[in-house]
Amino acid sequence: MKPHVIVALLLAVALAANATSIKDWEKKSNADKVNYLGACVVSLTAEVAKTDPTLAVKIKSWYGDKVPGQEYTEGGAALLTRIFQLEHQAETDKSIDLSKIEIEDVVYSVTAEKFNLPPRQPAASKDSGAPTSTRKKNPEQPAAPRPAQNAANPIMVGKIDVSHFAGLKPGDAPQKIVSIYGPPTEDHRTYQFWGNSSGPFTVSYVDSAVKTVELYGAAVSLLRAHGTNDAMVNLIGQKEPAVVALLGPPTDAEEEDAETYNLYWAFPMAGHPAPANANRASDQTLRLRFKRINPPRREHGIRQNDADCIWVSVTW
Numbered sequence: 372m373k374p375h376v377i378v379a380l381l382l383a384v385a386l387a388a389n390a391t392s393i394k395d396w397e398k399k400s401n402a403d404k405v406n407y408l409g410a411c412v413v414s415l416t417a418e419v420a421k422t423d424p425t426l427a428v429k430i431k432s433w434y435g436d437k438v439p440g441q442e443y444t445e446g447g448a449a450l451l452t453r454i455f456q457l458e459h460q461a462e463t464d465k466s467i468d469l470s471k472i473e474i475e476d477v478v479y480s481v482t483a484e485k486f487n488l489p490p491r492q493p494a495a496s497k498d499s500g501a502p503t504s505t506r507k508k509n510p511e512q513p514a515a516p517r518p519a520q521n522a523a524n525p526i527m528v529g530k531i532d533v534s535h536f537a538g539l540k541p542g543d544a545p546q547k548i549v550s551i552y553g554p555p556t557e558d559h560r561t562y563q564f565w566g567n568s569s570g571p572f573t574v575s576y577v578d579s580a581v582k583t584v585e586l587y588g589a590a591v592s593l594l595r596a597h598g599t600n601d602a603m604v605n606l607i608g609q610k611e612p613a614v615v616a617l618l619g620p621p622t623d624a625e626e627e628d629a630e631t632y633n634l635y636w637a638f639p640m641a642g643h644p645a646p647a648n649a650n651r652a653s654d655q656t657l658r659l660r661f662k663r664i665n666p667p668r669r670e671h672g673i674r675q676n677d678a679d680c681i682w683v684s685v686t687w
Contacts, residue, residue: 529618541687585684
């Protein structure tokens with residue numbers, strides 16, 4: 372999309388005021404699809420320009436300046452790729468409803484990932500449940516921490532509520548995760564992961580509903596970049612005594628290998644008592660993996676606790 376096209380589309384900003392779902396966008400002609408995407412970009416750029424004109428110019432250039440020999444601009448290619456990914460996922464995952472995913476939200480998500488825009492602040496409820504307003508602050512500031520989920524029915528393990536993890540709760544649909552973290556690095560239908568495969572953030576599903584959430588230490592920065600603030604995320608890097616002080620004594624323990632071991636905490640849920648024993652296959656289980664420090668760390672000649680939490684998983 373060339374700069375003069377974006378300028379011309381200023382006349383069509385009103386289009387972006389009326390949210391359009393991907394399903395309705397698909398019904399438009401190719402020209403109208405491009406025009407609508409352009410109108411959304413212009414609307415977002417104008418909003419950003421109110422607080423950061425320099426960043427607004429960068430966004431406009433990303434979407435408008437095409438490299439010679441390329442069919443699309445960098446921003447245009449990223450935007451269309453995201454839409455195609457959602458369309459493809461919807462073909463096999465019936466929990467992804469294209470009639471409830473708005474083009475405006477997709478445009479914002481793609482732009483936010485590129486330019487580190489803050490999370491969109493919900494201002495009013497919509498039928499789709501998607502947030503609509505842009506937070507009024509400098510878009511170049513890091514995303515504000517996402518508050519921990521306010522669960523109506525907290526599930527306490529010691530001092531920590533395990534009814535939610537990384538902004539997710541049991542039963543959430545894949546669409547919810549994508550709205551926070553974007554499309555997964557790999558999608559295996561029953562589970563998806565984000566980040567590096569050797570240390571990912573993973574979500575597993577049963578009947579297209581969140582069942583297990585796992586976090587390796589290497590993926591903490593990914594969650595932080597998306598504004599997640601969660602007590603269980605903060606367990607990463609802590610030592611066993613500090614963890615036990617927060618969670619209480621573990622239900623079970625297991626040696627993983629010479630360097631690592633797992634601790635398990637079972638917990639009750641509505642209508643379901645906590646399992647008598649907890650393991651890697653049990654439901655209603657919080658699982659932490661610790662890695663021993665080798666050689667053991669000493670301070671002033673005194674051996675310190677020699678294991679750090681490197682992985683947190685919860686199965687509801």
